[in-house]
Every structure is written in C-alpha cells, then in structure tokens.
Amino acid sequence: MPSGKRGRFPVGTPVLDAARSLGVYVESVCGGRATCGRCQIEVQEGSFAKHKIVSSNAHISPKGAKEARYERIRGLAEGRRLSCSATIQGDLVVDVPQDTVINAQVVRKSAIDRIIERNPAVQLCYVEVDEPDMHKPLGDLDRLKVMLDKDWGWDNLLVSQYLIPQVQGILRKGNWAVTAAIHRDLEASRPNIIALWPGLHNEAYGIACDIGSTTIAMHLVSLLSGRIVASSGMQNPQIRFGEDLMSRVSYVMMNPEGRAQLTKSVRDAVTELTRKVCAEGGVDPNNVLDAVIVGNPIMHHLFLGIDPTELGQAPFALAVSGSVHTWASDLGLGINTGARIYMLPCIAGHVGADAAGATLSEGPHRQDRMMLLVDVGTNAEIVLGNRDRVVAASSPTGPAFEGAEISSGQRAAPGAIERVRIDPATLEPRFKIIGSDLWSDEPGFDAEAEKLGITGICGSAIIEVVAEMFLAGIISEDGVVDGTLAARTDRIRQTGRTYSYLLHAGKQEISVTQNDVRAIQLAKSALYAGIKLLMEKLGVDHVDTICLAGAFGSFIDPKYAMILGLIPDCDLSEVKAVGNAAGTGALMALLNRDYRREIETTVRRIVKIETALEPRFQQHFVNAMALPNKVDSFPHLAAAVTLPEHSPRSEDAGDEATPRRRSREERAARRNRS
Incomplete structure (x- = not known):
C-alpha cells in the first residue's frame, strides 16, 4: 500500500524483493545490507475482506541481527521494519510510509538551444518505379533499386529482411510511387533500405537518449529539419534494485535472474519514454528511424543485455568499448522495425559513453x-x-551528493530544500524549497510550505549548507562542527560526542550532523x-x-x-x-x-x-x-x-x-x- 499491488510469494521472501517484483518502488541505498534505513515499511494489522486475508505482525519474521543493530544505532520508529531484512511468513498487508517515498524525483534534464548542422545517417528518397514488364522480367524490388540508383545515386543497396515480403504490396498501394528510408552511417558501409512507404512520405524522426543511473532523458528530433519535437525524462526504474551502480552490479551477482531483470527494466523504460515523447510531439513511433544512446558503462552494458559483473571488480573490463551499431527491433524498443541504434564508445571501465x-x-x-x-x-x-x-x-x-548518505538527504523532489543561506552574525538560516520561488523568510512561504511540506535536503542544498556553515564559522576548515557556538544559538545541538546544526525545526526536524559533513x-x-x-x-x-x-x-x-x-x-x-x-x-x-x-x-x-x-x-x-x-x-x-x-x-x-x-x-x- 498505497499502490494496491498484490501477489503471492514463498515463505521467507524478503519484503523488499516482493515489492520489487510487483514494481513497487521502495528506496534502498545500501543494496539490502540493512544499513541505510531507507526501505522502511509498516505492517497493517487486521482482517481485509477485500483481499480475504488477515494481516498480522506475527506473519513477518522477527528482527534479525542486522535489523536489531540498525535499530540500536540509528533508531527505528515503533511498528517500522526494514523490508530488506524482514521476510514474509504469512498473509501481509504492507504499507510504504509516505515519509519514505518523498523522493519522487524531479527530473531535471532539459533540451538544448544549439544549432547543429545536419548530416543524419537516414535519408528519405521518393522514387517512381517502372511497372512490371513481361519483356523485362526484373523483380519489383530490383526495379526499386534501379530507380534509387538512377534518381539518388544509391547503388549496391541492402534491404532489411522484414521489408522483402512487403515490397510488392507497398509498391502497388502507392501506384508505383514510394518513399524509401536509406540508412548509411559509415561511408564505407553499404546503404540499407530500412523502411518503405507508399507515395510521398515526409516524416523521419530520431531519438537521442541518455540513460543515467538515476534519470533517463530523451529528445525526439526531426531528422529532416533538426527541430527538437519533444523532450522528456523519467526516473530510471532500476533504482528499485539499487540506488547506485555498484548496488546494481551486486544485485546481478547475487541473483541468477538479476541481469535479465535490470535489462528488461531499462529497455521497458526507454520504450515507455519513447511513447511519451512521440505522444507529446504527435509523432507515430513507426516514423522513428534512428536512435543514439549514451550511458555510463554499467547502464550501457545492461541496456545491451551484457552482464556488468566484470565492471564491478578490477581490472574493470568492458565487454565492448567501441561504438555499437544494432537494430532497434533486437532490443524491442517499439519504434520502426528497421530503425537503427548507435551507441557512442566508452572511454574506460568507469568512464562511459555518457562522458x-x-x-x-x-x-x-x-x-x-x-x-x-x-x-x-x-x-x-x-x-x-x-x-x-x-x-x-x-x-x-x-551517493552523498544525491542525499543518500545524508541524515536528512533526499533526491530532488517538491518540498526538498534546494538553496541555503546562513547569517554569519546570528547563525540563522534561510532557504528555498523545490516548488516555491520564495525564501523561507519571505511573506507567503509558510503557506506554500504547508502545501508542499519541507521534507529534506537535496544535492544542491547539501553543497550550499556545508559551504555556508564554513563561511559562517559553524564548521572549521577541517569540517568540525564548533560545539562552543551552542552558547550563542540553540541551532547548535549536541548529538552524542559530536554536534549538529539545526536547519529547520518543524514537524520533521532537518539537521546537518557531523557525519553529514564528513x-x-x-x-x-x-x-x-x-x-x-x-x-x-x-x-x-x-x-x-x-x-x-x-x-x-x-x-x-x-x-x-x-x-x-x-x-x-x-x-x-x-x-x-x-x-x-x-x-x-x-x-x-x-x-x-x-x-x-x-x-x-x-x-x-x-x-x-x-x-x-x-x-x-x-x-x-x-x-x-x-x-x-x-x-x-x-x-x-x-x-x-x-x-x-x-x-x-x-x-x-x-x-x-x-x-x-x-x-x-x-x-x-x-x-x-x-
């Protein structure tokens, strides 16, 4: 809950694994090691007539050593469990608390404003083909090739296999006039007919996609004009298998089906994002004929279906470092069957095609x-x-800059603190949150904060607050919080043997601890x-x-x-x-x-x-x-x-x-x- 997803699982299945298999996002930064505390859940007790089950805390495993250690060191609210450690022992209704799903990420990768001279790998060519002649027994496809050579200079053409059975029907439907999409990337390579339409067809599009470990961003572009038709982004769904790259490699190593799961996850996301940008731009996905993909080495390998395990250990060997040319249909991307995919080369084992x-x-x-x-x-x-x-x-x-190792850290989402200033004289802070243009000391901020909530600190604010603490003298150049300042302000608080700085005192206190600074x-x-x-x-x-x-x-x-x-x-x-x-x-x-x-x-x-x-x-x-x-x-x-x-x-x-x-x-x- 609240997603409403349900399923059947063997006794002993970790709740986190069950959630992942149902497609429910439960954050887990530590890769299931019970150290981050982000995967907290609550068991809803009682009889649920709709589901015909009785849910009880007796149906979840007792706290093990790892979970008990986390509770002892970090604390665990009453009724909360770590889903990576707790296992299913019977019928359960599980709630993912809202304070753990605040990280519904704001995707912040946008389009560019740059003029790019066009020389795409795909060209549309309209030709009128001679009708069949009993005295010249040349096949329909062969006569099409003759006209493409005569009118456009394309000789020695290859034809995508899927098109061969369709050529005759397309020629007749177009009354012997057709538009062919010709793909040639390398000058030395043979050109290839990758798509064919009856009559005049004047639409050809491509996608440029950046597969990041956190975010997938995509541009839909006209190959004819160079215009960006639509841009969009989404969170990489692989996050449910691990927040950082090494967590995902570990997941692949520890789970026999891990590689296939992560590959399917990222390909499905790219397909979904393609549909989204096509819908926004009013473009038929069948008119998408070329795609260029970049990503870090692990995303690159998983997208191609390559086991990334070698990248998780020295000498960090890439399966392939050069550029990759392949068919979109081989990856099931849901665009034109003949569409091509080009992936930029990787530089090294941890410096990828994105770099x-x-x-x-x-x-x-x-x-x-x-x-x-x-x-x-x-x-x-x-x-x-x-x-x-x-x-x-x-x-x-x-992942510290993304908030993963910070006590009040989170991803960029509405309500997250994104800008911070600290008055060096009073040590009082002022800040801005995502979703509001107002600073916290400006009229109207409280009303907006009431709607959005003040939920944590995102990456940009993490950098600013530590820098501001340094400028204000709250921390030394060695990064030590000055406990003597507690005499000046109650924002300096002792936490065990160290001190922290209270950034926001509200329903959810947000502090910067000594460990956060470290x-x-x-x-x-x-x-x-x-x-x-x-x-x-x-x-x-x-x-x-x-x-x-x-x-x-x-x-x-x-x-x-x-x-x-x-x-x-x-x-x-x-x-x-x-x-x-x-x-x-x-x-x-x-x-x-x-x-x-x-x-x-x-x-x-x-x-x-x-x-x-x-x-x-x-x-x-x-x-x-x-x-x-x-x-x-x-x-x-x-x-x-x-x-x-x-x-x-x-x-x-x-x-x-x-x-x-x-x-x-x-x-x-x-x-x-x-």
Missing part, C-alpha cells in the same frame, strides 16, 4: 584553453584537456583528488574553464562548489553549468554522423587514468578533506568571497584528535581507490 557524449558536446579537444569537464554523480566522470592532449578518469564520490568531505575529496591526478598528468597547475555537466551539475552554484573544494580554483565567470551535456552529444551524433566519427577518433586518443592505481591519489584525497583544500590556493575564489582564516580546529567536540582523524582519512582514501 564521450559530454566530451563531444563541450569539445575540450577542439580548443587551445585547458578545459575541465566534470559530470558529478555517484561515480563522477572527469575529462581534462585541450586540442593537444585529453585525459579522463572516474572518481568514486558515492560524508560530503569524503565525496568531494574523491572528486578533487581525481581532478588533481589529471592535472598532474598534463603538467598544469590551473584550468582555464570548468564545465559542470549532468542534472546535478546544472543546479550547483559554482561559487559554493569552489568554497567546498569540489572543483579547483578558476575565474568564477569561467565556471558554467552545461546541463545534460551527454544528451547534447547524443543529439549531435543523431543529427550529424560526422560527429560519430569525431568522437570515435577522439576517444581513441584520450588517455585513461585509473585512480585506483595511482599512488598520489591518497595524498590528494587527504589534502582535499580540508575546506576548500589543505594545500591548494584559491586566489580567484578569495577575490570573490571572504573566506575564513586558516585555523584548523581539533575535534574537541568529542570526535578524535587531529592525528587520529588523519589516519581515518587515509583509510577512506584507500577505500575510495579500491
């Missing part, structure tokens, strides 16, 4: 200036370079360490321009990203959000096949850096734990923002002293490299 798409879009390889391109996500992808040389790496930031420090340090490694490989001490890509990157304030030390120092005017750059790259490759050749060539010359093998990653990671950094200077940032004086604080609030903390950071660095 290739972003590289194509922003073009560091086309310019003299040193460009840093970062797609901030659970596995950040980093590209650095210019026309002389380009290097790339991935850095395991984890989680953000660990995530940003992993990203910054990866960037520093690439800068060292190129022998540069600064970058000229920074592009923040992806749905999350689009909503990060560059100033706060730099205060946090997420990115290196740069002129703030040269730091820009580039939106869904991976999707833009897919769009470019859809509308102009020359861009396919460009990115294929570029990827071959990109030098891949494996952070897990780099001995200096650990030192860069430790240095990056400080805000904004222990050793690197930020002159451009200092010119724009008054930063606190350099004064690291020992963790006198009850945490360990500095030497102990440093060793823990080193262990964290080793974990990030492994």
Whole structure:
C-alpha cells in the first residue's frame, strides 16, 4: 500500500524483493545490507475482506541481527521494519510510509538551444518505379533499386529482411510511387533500405537518449529539419534494485535472474519514454528511424543485455568499448522495425559513453584553453584537456551528493530544500524549497510550505549548507562542527560526542550532523583528488574553464562548489553549468554522423587514468578533506568571497584528535581507490 499491488510469494521472501517484483518502488541505498534505513515499511494489522486475508505482525519474521543493530544505532520508529531484512511468513498487508517515498524525483534534464548542422545517417528518397514488364522480367524490388540508383545515386543497396515480403504490396498501394528510408552511417558501409512507404512520405524522426543511473532523458528530433519535437525524462526504474551502480552490479551477482531483470527494466523504460515523447510531439513511433544512446558503462552494458559483473571488480573490463551499431527491433524498443541504434564508445571501465557524449558536446579537444569537464554523480566522470592532449578518469564520490548518505538527504523532489543561506552574525538560516520561488523568510512561504511540506535536503542544498556553515564559522576548515557556538544559538545541538546544526525545526526536524559533513568531505575529496591526478598528468597547475555537466551539475552554484573544494580554483565567470551535456552529444551524433566519427577518433586518443592505481591519489584525497583544500590556493575564489582564516580546529567536540582523524582519512582514501 498505497499502490494496491498484490501477489503471492514463498515463505521467507524478503519484503523488499516482493515489492520489487510487483514494481513497487521502495528506496534502498545500501543494496539490502540493512544499513541505510531507507526501505522502511509498516505492517497493517487486521482482517481485509477485500483481499480475504488477515494481516498480522506475527506473519513477518522477527528482527534479525542486522535489523536489531540498525535499530540500536540509528533508531527505528515503533511498528517500522526494514523490508530488506524482514521476510514474509504469512498473509501481509504492507504499507510504504509516505515519509519514505518523498523522493519522487524531479527530473531535471532539459533540451538544448544549439544549432547543429545536419548530416543524419537516414535519408528519405521518393522514387517512381517502372511497372512490371513481361519483356523485362526484373523483380519489383530490383526495379526499386534501379530507380534509387538512377534518381539518388544509391547503388549496391541492402534491404532489411522484414521489408522483402512487403515490397510488392507497398509498391502497388502507392501506384508505383514510394518513399524509401536509406540508412548509411559509415561511408564505407553499404546503404540499407530500412523502411518503405507508399507515395510521398515526409516524416523521419530520431531519438537521442541518455540513460543515467538515476534519470533517463530523451529528445525526439526531426531528422529532416533538426527541430527538437519533444523532450522528456523519467526516473530510471532500476533504482528499485539499487540506488547506485555498484548496488546494481551486486544485485546481478547475487541473483541468477538479476541481469535479465535490470535489462528488461531499462529497455521497458526507454520504450515507455519513447511513447511519451512521440505522444507529446504527435509523432507515430513507426516514423522513428534512428536512435543514439549514451550511458555510463554499467547502464550501457545492461541496456545491451551484457552482464556488468566484470565492471564491478578490477581490472574493470568492458565487454565492448567501441561504438555499437544494432537494430532497434533486437532490443524491442517499439519504434520502426528497421530503425537503427548507435551507441557512442566508452572511454574506460568507469568512464562511459555518457562522458564521450559530454566530451563531444563541450569539445575540450577542439580548443587551445585547458578545459575541465566534470559530470558529478555517484561515480563522477572527469575529462581534462585541450586540442593537444585529453585525459579522463572516474572518481568514486558515492551517493552523498544525491542525499543518500545524508541524515536528512533526499533526491530532488517538491518540498526538498534546494538553496541555503546562513547569517554569519546570528547563525540563522534561510532557504528555498523545490516548488516555491520564495525564501523561507519571505511573506507567503509558510503557506506554500504547508502545501508542499519541507521534507529534506537535496544535492544542491547539501553543497550550499556545508559551504555556508564554513563561511559562517559553524564548521572549521577541517569540517568540525564548533560545539562552543551552542552558547550563542540553540541551532547548535549536541548529538552524542559530536554536534549538529539545526536547519529547520518543524514537524520533521532537518539537521546537518557531523557525519553529514564528513560524508560530503569524503565525496568531494574523491572528486578533487581525481581532478588533481589529471592535472598532474598534463603538467598544469590551473584550468582555464570548468564545465559542470549532468542534472546535478546544472543546479550547483559554482561559487559554493569552489568554497567546498569540489572543483579547483578558476575565474568564477569561467565556471558554467552545461546541463545534460551527454544528451547534447547524443543529439549531435543523431543529427550529424560526422560527429560519430569525431568522437570515435577522439576517444581513441584520450588517455585513461585509473585512480585506483595511482599512488598520489591518497595524498590528494587527504589534502582535499580540508575546506576548500589543505594545500591548494584559491586566489580567484578569495577575490570573490571572504573566506575564513586558516585555523584548523581539533575535534574537541568529542570526535578524535587531529592525528587520529588523519589516519581515518587515509583509510577512506584507500577505500575510495579500491
């Protein structure tokens, strides 16, 4: 409940698995290890005449060791159970509490405003074919080929197998006039008749799709005009199998049917999204003739039906790294039977076709200036370079920036705090929530908040609140919450041996804890360490321009990203959000096949850096734990923002002293490299 889905399951089935098999979204960040607490459910007791069952807490397994440990450490409200640990022992009616489904994600990947010169892989060709002649016994299909050669210069044509039985009927229906869709991607490849219509047909469309681990975004585009007809996005339904990529790989490893389930899930989602954009644009899906897909390596492999297990362990071997050409019908996408699919090449085991798409879009390889391109996500992808040389790496930031490891964190959804400011004099906060244009101290906010709720902190606000706490002196550059400030404000609260900052006191208190700050420090340090490694490989001490890509990157304030030390120092005017750059790259490759050749060539010359093998990653990671950094200077940032004086604080609030903390950071660095 409240979905109303029901089914029969063997005794001993985890409630989470039952929910997944019914298509009910129950959030699980930890991959079923009973550590995140996001999969909470409640058993509804009583007789349910409609279902002819009696539901009781006696019909669910007692709390095991993992669940008891979670309850002891984190607390579990009365009546709540962790669905990953609790198993079905009898008839049950299970409720997914509303406070655990607040993360109905706001999809934030939008269309682009860019002129792309057209040279698509599909061309429509209208021809009038000679009628049959008893004295010239040439078949109908052969005479069609003759006219396509004569009128359009297409020789040595292939014909999609599904069309061969239909050719005669289509020719006669069109009174010997037809429109053929010819596909040729590579100049050296033979052209192929992939679709055929009677008479004049003047509609040909393509889709550009970015399959992200969290969000799937799609553009429907006219191949004739280049116009974006419709754009849409949806949450990746694979989330029910695991919030992050490694959780999904683990699911595949632990479940014999796991790979097939995840593949079907993502293909069904792409098909559903295709239907949606076609409906919005008033387009017949049968007129969709070409598709370009990008995604990280694990999404890439699962979409193609490839087991991603090898990507979950060193040496992170890709099954295929080059571009992929295949038929849409082989993947069951519900568009024209003859439609083709092109997938951009992957750069490395954890730097995928999405990074290739972003590289194509922003073009560091086309310019003299040193460009840093970062797609901030659970596995950040980093590209650095210019026309002389380009290097790339991935850095395991984890899901903290998406709220998964934050006590009050959540995905971007209505009611989530998305912007934060803290008065350094009073330490009082003001904030904005998704769904309202008002700040919390403005008239009318309370009424809007009453309707939307104030439900948690999303990624952009997580970065801002930690940076604002640093600017206001609430945390030191080492990230320690200053417990002495409790004498100034009741927003500083002691929680065990550490302190937290109360951001919102309401029906649901929203605080930033010491552990939250640590989680953000660990995530940003992993990203910054990866960037520093690439800068060292190129022998540069600064970058000229920074592009923040992806749905999350689009909503990060560059100033706060730099205060946090997420990115290196740069002129703030040269730091820009580039939106869904991976999707833009897919769009470019859809509308102009020359861009396919460009990115294929570029990827071959990109030098891949494996952070897990780099001995200096650990030192860069430790240095990056400080805000904004222990050793690197930020002159451009200092010119724009008054930063606190350099004064690291020992963790006198009850945490360990500095030497102990440093060793823990080193262990964290080793974990990030492994």
